């Protein structure tokens with residue numbers, strides 16, 4: 316069962332509010348990367364796509380005198396913590412199971428170690444997929460957060476990914492029953 320779909324998650328008012336700050340294009344591109352990586356690494360593509368779509372919704376921009384202040388951002392950023400919490404709330408509101416909501420949130424929490432004291436994280440395969448999906452779409456100087464897309468185009472791309480996930484699920488069900 317795919318519900319909530321990526322489109323339902325994408326169109327939730329809170330998602331729309333937060334996803335603009337870090338860029339819709341980056342969110343959707345990461346979700347597509349997660350779809351591919353999930354198959355390569357062997358994790359649930361539905362969880363991976365949802366986590367990748369929402370992975371940066373904890374971001375807010377750091378400006379000083381109208382200019383992006385990277386130093387200030389680096390020192391104070393906790394976007395993964397905020398994003399995990401926001402995503403959990405959105406998913407539960409949309410009827411996601413508590414188990415899946417937790418898995419998705421944890422993958423968002425751990426998609427970067429930028430806010431953690433030094434030390435290496437031991438990531439689960441799902442958490443690794445979301446981290447790699449994010450990195451696959453990154454551009455120097457955070458430019459991946461600034462690419463633009465129309466809402467119509469974004470909805471079309473999210474719907475297309477929902478279709479791919481559904482097809483994958485049907486194939487899996489068919490393999491299990493044949």
Ligand SMILES: [Fe+2]
Nearest residue numbers: 341370371449
């Ligand atoms: Fe990101």
